[in-house]
Amino acid sequence: xxxxxxxxxxxxxxxxxxxxxxxxxxxxxxxxxxxxxxxxxxxxxxxxxxxxxxxxxxxxxxxxxxxxxxxxxxxxxxxxxxxxxxxxxxxxxxxxxxxxxxxxxxxxxxxxxxxxxxxxxxxxxxxxxxxxxxxxxxxxxxxxx
Amino acid sequence: xxxxxxxxxxxxxxxxxxxxxxxxxxxxxxxxxxxxxxxxxxxxxxxxxxxxxxxxxxxxxxxxxxxxxxxxxxxxxxxxxxxxxxxxxxxxxxxxxxxxxxxxxxxxxxxxxxxxxxxxxxxxxxxxxxxxxxxxxxxxxxxxx
DNA sequence: CCGCATCCGGTGGGATACTG
DNA sequence: CAGTATCCCACCGGATGCGG
Numbered sequence: 001x002x003x004x005x006x007x008x009x010x011x012x013x014x015x016x017x018x019x020x021x022x023x024x025x026x027x028x029x030x031x032x033x034x035x036x037x038x039x040x041x042x043x044x045x046x047x048x049x050x051x052x053x054x055x056x057x058x059x060x061x062x063x064x065x066x067x068x069x070x071x072x073x074x075x076x077x078x079x080x081x082x083x084x085x086x087x088x089x090x091x092x093x094x095x096x097x098x099x100x101x102x103x104x105x106x107x108x109x110x111x112x113x114x115x116x117x118x119x120x121x122x123x124x125x126x127x128x129x130x131x132x133x134x135x136x137x138x139x140x141x142x143x144x145x
Numbered sequence: 146x147x148x149x150x151x152x153x154x155x156x157x158x159x160x161x162x163x164x165x166x167x168x169x170x171x172x173x174x175x176x177x178x179x180x181x182x183x184x185x186x187x188x189x190x191x192x193x194x195x196x197x198x199x200x201x202x203x204x205x206x207x208x209x210x211x212x213x214x215x216x217x218x219x220x221x222x223x224x225x226x227x228x229x230x231x232x233x234x235x236x237x238x239x240x241x242x243x244x245x246x247x248x249x250x251x252x253x254x255x256x257x258x259x260x261x262x263x264x265x266x267x268x269x270x271x272x273x274x275x276x277x278x279x280x281x282x283x284x285x286x287x288x289x290x
Numbered sequence: 291c292c293g294c295a296t297c298c299g300g301t302g303g304g305a306t307a308c309t310g
Numbered sequence: 311c312a313g314t315a316t317c318c319c320a321c322c323g324g325a326t327g328c329g330g
Binding site for chain 2: 315
Binding site for chain 1: 167170172173175177178179180181182184185186191192195198199227228229251253255256258259260261262263264265266267269270272273274275276281282
């Protein structure tokens with residue numbers, strides 16, 4: 001049943017405080033990166049975060065707003081994001097009951113951090129693609145010989 | 146595959162109660178995010194990038210430097226990073242042949258971008274863990290009843 | 291309308307053994 | 311030393327169907 005609990009509960013060592021937030025690459029950075037990559041690196045988390053940045057939405061609206069997503073993954077990802085504290089489930093006590101999901105401040109904070117990467121991607125994706133094409137070309141020529 | 150932006154209509158009827166404290170989420174950002182997450186979201190890429198930031202290393206040194214990695218994944222990840230232009234393979238023509246892998250400027254650039262996320266994680270991981278613990282506690286209590 | 295449970299295929303990735 | 315090839319399984323994630 002509640003498998004979401006077992007998933008991604010790998011607790012690494014506790015690091016109380018690190019003075020250097022963004023300096024050089026330290027041993028702990030690897031842990032931090034893996035941590036947040038495990039949280040956000042999956043297929044749908046960031047997409048949901050991004051959509052919800054526009055305002056709280058209902059379940060069915062989310063399903064519509066994120067095209068390719070299945071109900072299963074929507075539910076799962078939503079629960080995961082709730083657990084991590086990025087998304088808040090708001091249950092309106094109305095006569096036709098209504099449920100909305102909205103970003104928490106932590107979630108918004110995470111999203112802005114991720115947007116940094118999006119910026120990098122926007123600037124450099126052309127270079128990456130060129131490198132890939134070149135690599136593939138060389139590789140094909142080699143196999144052809 | 147990339148029809149993220151296609152079906153993005155006026156789903157934003159229930160508009161912001163919480164103004165986002167971050168940059169705005171555009172339609173194209175989703176694409177960029179997925180792009181770079183696909184490149185770097187796997188298990189070992191960032192770890193390798195981080196290690197190589199300390200200077201070029203040989204294959205066997207890399208295997209030693211990144212604890213859990215298998216030869217298969219080392220080879221695979223290395224090749225992928227090469228393809229994307231983040232890592233350069235340097236084959237020294239010496240009598241005992243020697244092969245080194247080093248970061249390209251693009252790779253270093255990417256790493257610094259990723260370090261931004263590491264910074265976020267370092268600052269907020271405590272909050273995340275607390276939220277997780279709380280969520281699990283509530284959930285356990287609920288299921289227990 | 292909201293959400294969970296079950297079945298199932300594709301694949302990421304570990305262990306091992308082999309080649310140049 | 312620097313990889314390549316094979317086996318194999320866990321698990322992510324899609325499709326479907328059921329319960330409140």
